[in-house]
Amino acid sequence: MTATVPPVPAAVPRLSRNRDFQLLWIGQALSDFGSSMTYIVLPLVLLASGNSTTVAATVGSVSLAVGLVARLPAGYLSDRCDQRALMLGSDLVRLVAVGSLAVYVLLRPVPVALALVTVVVSVAALEVFRPAQSKVIRRIVPTEQLGAALSLNQARAYGADIAAPAAAGLLLALEPSVPLAVDALTFGVSALCVAVVVRAPRRGRGPDGAPSGRDAEAAGPQPVAERFLTRFTAGWRYLAGDRFMRWCVLYGAGLNLAFSGLTFALILGVGSRPDGAVAVGTAMSAAAVAGLAGSLLTPYVQRHVSLKVTLVAGPATGAVLLAVAWTSGSTIAFVAGFCALCLLVPVISATFGTIMAVAVPEEIYGRVISASGLVAQIVQPCGPLAAGLLLARLSLPTTAAAFAMAFALLAAVPVALPKPPQTSTPAPARSPS
Numbered sequence: 001m002t003a004t005v006p007p008v009p010a011a012v013p014r015l016s017r018n019r020d021f022q023l024l025w026i027g028q029a030l031s032d033f034g035s036s037m038t039y040i041v042l043p044l045v046l047l048a049s050g051n052s053t054t055v056a057a058t059v060g061s062v063s064l065a066v067g068l069v070a071r072l073p074a075g076y077l078s079d080r081c082d083q084r085a086l087m088l089g090s091d092l093v094r095l096v097a098v099g100s101l102a103v104y105v106l107l108r109p110v111p112v113a114l115a116l117v118t119v120v121v122s123v124a125a126l127e128v129f130r131p132a133q134s135k136v137i138r139r140i141v142p143t144e145q146l147g148a149a150l151s152l153n154q155a156r157a158y159g160a161d162i163a164a165p166a167a168a169g170l171l172l173a174l175e176p177s178v179p180l181a182v183d184a185l186t187f188g189v190s191a192l193c194v195a196v197v198v199r200a201p202r203r204g205r206g207p208d209g210a211p212s213g214r215d216a217e218a219a220g221p222q223p224v225a226e227r228f229l230t231r232f233t234a235g236w237r238y239l240a241g242d243r244f245m246r247w248c249v250l251y252g253a254g255l256n257l258a259f260s261g262l263t264f265a266l267i268l269g270v271g272s273r274p275d276g277a278v279a280v281g282t283a284m285s286a287a288a289v290a291g292l293a294g295s296l297l298t299p300y301v302q303r304h305v306s307l308k309v310t311l312v313a314g315p316a317t318g319a320v321l322l323a324v325a326w327t328s329g330s331t332i333a334f335v336a337g338f339c340a341l342c343l344l345v346p347v348i349s350a351t352f353g354t355i356m357a358v359a360v361p362e363e364i365y366g367r368v369i370s371a372s373g374l375v376a377q378i379v380q381p382c383g384p385l386a387a388g389l390l391l392a393r394l395s396l397p398t399t400a401a402a403f404a405m406a407f408a409l410l411a412a413v414p415v416a417l418p419k420p421p422q423t424s425t426p427a428p429a430r431s432p433s
Helices: 019-048 053-080 083-107 112-140 143-174 177-196 213-219 228-232 234-241 243-271 276-304 307-328 331-359 362-377 382-393 396-416
Strands: none
Touching (some): 019 083, 019 112, 019 177, 053 083, 053 234, 053 362, 083 112, 083 177, 112 331, 112 362, 143 177, 143 276, 143 331, 228 234, 234 243, 243 276, 243 307, 243 331, 243 382, 243 396, 276 331, 307 331, 307 396, 331 362, 331 396, 382 396
16 A cells, blocks of 8 residues: 555645645535434434334434445446536535425424435435545545545544534434534535535546547547446446455455444443443444544555555454453453454545545546445445344353454455555646635
8 A cells, every 4th residue: 555655745735725625625524513413313303203213213224225225326427427516416405305304393293204205315415425526536636645635534524423422412402403404504514615616627528538629639539439337337347357446345345244243242232231321322432533543544554554464453453352352251342342443444444445546547436436335335234233143142252252253354354465456547636726
């Protein structure tokens, strides 16, 4: 990895001076904060309206399912349409959806159907926003700073997870509609930030990725336009044809599965003990802080630590601490293993993201990151189920042993790490305005 992303030349302006990146970051930091509040508040609003816990949980499951279904079409749209327009439309759609829900909650008990519609629309719009934003960032940020930009984007999500629960509780005590209204307002601010970002069109390419103008003349006759199915599956075909990318998404899928299972093992196993709720709350807060720290440390790790060492260190550290929890029966060791993974998993995630941003051709970048994200997360929902089955039959220390073995296997996988792909040549970033 240290050879994949070159060091930042002294002449390249810092990200803090990149106006467009700063605008997008601020808008999305506020949006993430508002969305994190709604994620907490909406189930509570449904319960207060007389619905069962099963109904409230179903809304959460629907949000996960919609995200997976919408991911591939969203990646295709980001490659074929104007990304700035997609981002602006996504923010405005979410503003209307969440704002309407806030008004309804203010006036009367919210029906389940309205909550489901709001969740479906908001999650689908979010999936459209994400790959479009990734493509815009790739163009407005110099290649040498992509790692730092991605780590800062990841850090803002952890920051929102730290601040949102307390804010949601305070605003919910005032009036249940207030946190929802604040969330809607953040989408308006985000839309404003996107609107004032100067358009950064593909250099020498039309909206469908084909050469245009003088570039088209230099390229000569163009091939016949590909069929829709061929274009739609371009991201899958790229992943299938690149051994390193294949390896990355499969490794990521295993890591996500084990990590989500460990998270629920902590919640269910520790939470069922006396004063367990306090311990779980403290652990989750510490994990969010660790995730924020890991995100901010990512650029340093990318410059000074090899990719293989990074991929081994995360699961290996978790495996060692969970093994200690197994042999000693210590809940503290279990929580320490979880927090260590929360520190190192963001580093691994941002590192993979940086490699893809540097190496994948821009014309299929949206489809590739959508396809890779789907593969990496499609088995993640099985983690909580696995944790529940283990705890139903085993003690918490023995469950820790099972997860220790899983992470030890993941730590051994990078031994066969293939060579990363060659760096692509994206259009140079324009000067920040």
